[in-house]
Amino acid sequence: METRVLSYFLMVAKTNNITKAAEQLHITQPTLSRQIMDLEKELNIKLFNRENRRLQLTKAGILFQQRATTMLQLLRQTENDLHQQTAELTGEISLGSAVSNASPYMAKLIYKFQQKYPHVSFNLFDGDGDILRRQLDEGINDLVCMLEPVEAAKYNFLELPVREEWGLLMNKDASLANHQHITKEDLYKLPLILPYRSIVRDEVSDILKLDQTRLNVRATTSLPGNSIALLRNSNYYALTIKGVYDNFHDPRLTFVSLTPNKSTGDVLAWRKNTILSPAIERFLQFVNEEVQES
CATH class of the missing domain: 3.40.190.10 (Periplasmic binding protein-like II)
Structure with a gap:
């Protein structure tokens, strides 16, 4: 089975008309009809229903259309990849x-x-x-x-x-801003912003032996930008990694690590x-x- 024939088949499937497909492919209509019939003979299955000069894919034809498209895409990708092996990397x-x-x-x-x-x-x-x-x-x-x-x-x-060190991000005027470390007993007393991902909350809780039902959770967040905005204007504390603090460099905030130390x-x-x-x-x-x- 030639890739040229697969391209012919896909054009006929797209146009549902031999004459239009032949024009697009710049070949004669009899040549294209013969190629499609030879393909069906090779596969031993009917790919098109032919009614009133209009072609409609059969169920087998729809499946073959999906597979033919994938095969040609993989072939083009392989050709590109092979050329990149010898040419300048792009x-x-x-x-x-x-x-x-x-x-x-x-x-x-x-x-x-x-x-x-x-x-x-x-x-x-x-x-x-x-x-x-x-x-x-x-x-x-x-x-x-x-x-x-x-x-x-x-x-x-x-x-x-x-490595990412876990701790609390807070306003520099917060009551715990001058602490050396944050304990789990401290966490129970604070209005908290927690990571949205439960797997992260659970991992930190396991290290600190936290009872999550005792936490005063005011918000959860998936990305740090929203929690940063809250922290600037509130007495909230965000449980997060030091990398967030290092990336934002906000002079109004500070970071205090947890004890026992937790890193990821x-x-x-x-x-x-x-x-x-x-x-x-x-x-x-x-x-x-x-x-x-x-």
Whole structure:
């Protein structure tokens, strides 16, 4: 079965008319009709219902249309990837990242990578862990940088040389702003803003042996921007990572760590069983080399 014939079939399926499809393909109508009939004979199945000079896909034809489209897309992608193996590296990489200390680390790596490969561009996205996972699963992002834990059954990942310290972010005028550490007994007395992701709340609670039913939760947030706005104008306290404080550099706020100390690692993750472009593969190799050197 030739790829040329697959293209012929898809054009006929698109137009539902042999004559129109032949015009689009710049071949004669008898030649196209013969190619489609030969294809049906080769597959030993009827792909079109022919009524009143109009063609309609059969159920088998609809399935074959989906598979033929996928086959041609994979072939074109393979051809592009093969050319990139010998030509100068080009392409786009979509990278999502949580707001954390990993953000400036990855920014430095992107800059350093583009010094070597200036024709590779990046599409950058922000999000919390749930958003990033969904974007990764849907193919919106090729790679995501997020906090542990990671579902090892679904994703490959590189551990980054970055740790995130947990604590409370608060207004500098807050009553606990001068404390060295925050205890779980302190947490029970405070109006809190917590992370939206329950898996994060549970992990911190396990470390501190917290009874979450005793917490005074005023709000939850997926991204830090909204909690920052609340903290500037209230006596609320946000349970978050120090990376948020480091990224925003707001002089009106301060960060106090928890005791016992709780820290979380950052990872760069991508989907398993996915064909990666040469640009993505080279970037992952580059990141791994940088991590090993660290």
